[in-house]
Amino acid sequence: MSDQKTPRRDFIKLATMTLGGVGAASLAIPFITSMNPGKDTLALASTEIDLSPLKEGQSLTIIWRGKPVFVKHRTPQEITDAKNTNLKDLIDMEDDADRVQNDKWLIVLGVCTHLGCVPLGQKTSDTKGDYGGWFCPCHGSHYDTSGRIRKGPAPKNLPVPPYVFLNESRIKIG
Amino acid sequence: MSSNDPQGYKKTLNSPYTGLKGWIDSRLPLVRMMEAEYLKFPVPKSLNYFWSFGGIAMFCLIGLILTGIFLGFHYKPSADEAFDSVERIMRDVNYGWLIRYLHANLVSFFFIATFIHIFRALYFGSYKAPRELVYLFGLTMFVLMMGTAFLGYTLPWGQMSYWGATVITNLFSAIPFVGDAILTLLLGDFNVGDSTINRFYVLHWLLAFSIVGLVVFHVITLHMTGSNNPTGSEPQSWDETVSFHPYVTIKDLNATIFFFIILAFVLFYYPNILGHSDNYIRANPMVTPAHIVPEWYFLPFYAILRAIPDKLGGVLAMFGSIAALGLLPWLDTSKVRSCLFRPVWRICVLLFAINFFVLMYMGGKPAEGIYVLISRIGTVYWFLFIFVLAPLVGFLETPRQPLSITNYLKAKKA
Secondary structure, rough: HHHHHHHHHHHHHHHHHHHHHHHHHHHHHHHHOOOOOOOOOOOOOOOEEOOOOOOOOOOOEEEEEEEEEEEEEEEEEHHHHHHHOHHHOOOOOOHHHHHOOOOEEEEEEEOOOOOOOEEOOOOOOOOOOOOOHHHHHOOOEEOOOOOOOOOOOOOOOOOOOEEEEEEEEEEEOO | OOOOOHHHHHHHHOOOOOHHHHHHHHHOOOOHHHHHHHHHHEEOOOHHHHHHHHHHHHHHHHHHHHHHHHHHHHOOOOOOOOOHHHHHHHHHOOHHHHHHHHHHHHHOOOHHHHHHHHHHHHHHHOOOOHHHHHHHHHHHHHHHHHHHHHHHOOOOOOOEHHHHHHHHHHHHHHHOHHHHHHHHHHOOOOOOHHHHHHHHHHHHHHHHHHHHHHHHHHHHHHHHHHHOOOOOOOOOHHHHHEEEEHHHHHEEEHHHHHHHHHHHHHHHHHHOOOOOHHOOOOOOOOOOOOOOOOOOOHHHHHHHHHHHHHHHHHHHHHHHHHHOOOOOHHOOOOOOOOHHHOOHHHHHHHHHHHHHHHHHHOOOOOOOOOHHHHHHHHHHHHHHHHHHHHHHHHHHHHOOOOOOHHHHHHHOOO
16 A cells, blocks of 8 residues: 555655746746847847948948947958958958958957957057957957957957948948 | 653743843844854954954945945936936935945955955865865855945946946856857846846845845854864863953954054045046947956956956856865865964965965956966966865875964963
């Protein structure tokens, strides 16, 4: 009699605990999800930019989704540097052609992939790092003229945001 | 409490007091507890002033909570209003400047007291059996303290607040695969913003009171084993102890007053010396300050973070440096507790303390050249100390015979 009772009780205990666990986990979902960005934050703002005032060698910083976006009008020298890089020398291997739609215009998120600082290099007076692109002052990451990480603790290249050329001199980000 | 007396257990609840005191005490045994744990509680008679820093840290915590409550009456946790509300506290709120400067400087002094307290534990072997849990609760509080301090530093919404928060929260993006999702979940946005400051304010309170809860556990575990002392030898008789009150209460009060006089000097003459001037510039998400430095008490750990040339590795080393300290009770193989009787380990511990300051200095310097190299050496020593020296020195060293408390006091007098 008792041999039979014990496993039955064990089963009930286990079933109850499992159900309780599943219930607690389900209850946790809305609370955890509530911490994620709300619908207003998610509503993707897109930004249009006029590129015509930007001369060769100049850069512009614009705000998209609360983050800085670097728009760089690259010089022929900078384009050649970016194109002629041996992929094997890169930390995060990516061809320049995969990062631009038009060789003259490089558009990347201006957020260091290490710990989120804004790298220097947008102003002509800024230090541009060892590879002529950007230099993050926080922990010393160097980016090249294609926004690719070359030296320092950052693991990834500066990400390219989604954008389209509306015409020769207008782009829409987002 | 025999098994045929089901009411037996209640007899222990009968209070030794009479009157109102007795009435309360037999229902809520607080009076008895306070008397046993805080008035009559026996403490080794050989304690030196190193043993006052736990009490000092507790007074700092009380001060932080009090000033925090009054700051909270005026502070507004939103990206648009936070900076202005802090400036209002500084300029318009009656004595707001005093309360805020007290809060900001008390944190630093809380950390000073805690660092000395931890050093005391390392030097005199307070972490060793049977006090492992006292030590672990202490380390947990230290971690929570760092969390609370970090969250609190975000709240004024200055440049250092903003970029400090950005850099530190981005540490979570180092977690493989789910890092970015976790980061967004923590921030409530794609970057540090309004949602972030709102929740950081709530968490700042929550963690602060969690520390208070852990203080209770820290003290309960301490009172189970009793205090360690400079000799590391347990008291052998009542003669080797004194009662907590008035001996320790007066001594700790004396130390606390002295400590708070130094605080008052900093508070009234150099209230901003431990802060960073950039934090009086409103947060600007588009411009990173040329040189981001965390608060001084984070610098050693920041140096460890930057010493590793890999994002995930750096983050692991930084958190690991504190977690590893928690293993010390089991990695230290020596039978002798106190460094007074351990000639080799004593040098290791003192080097560890010096190394701590070296790392602190390196954490405040730019991450380049010689600074990185020294940070790396310091980081190596940190882990070497815990994982290699602790077991090895305990095994190889020949310690001196620890003195009893009575003989130690005699030797000191002579």
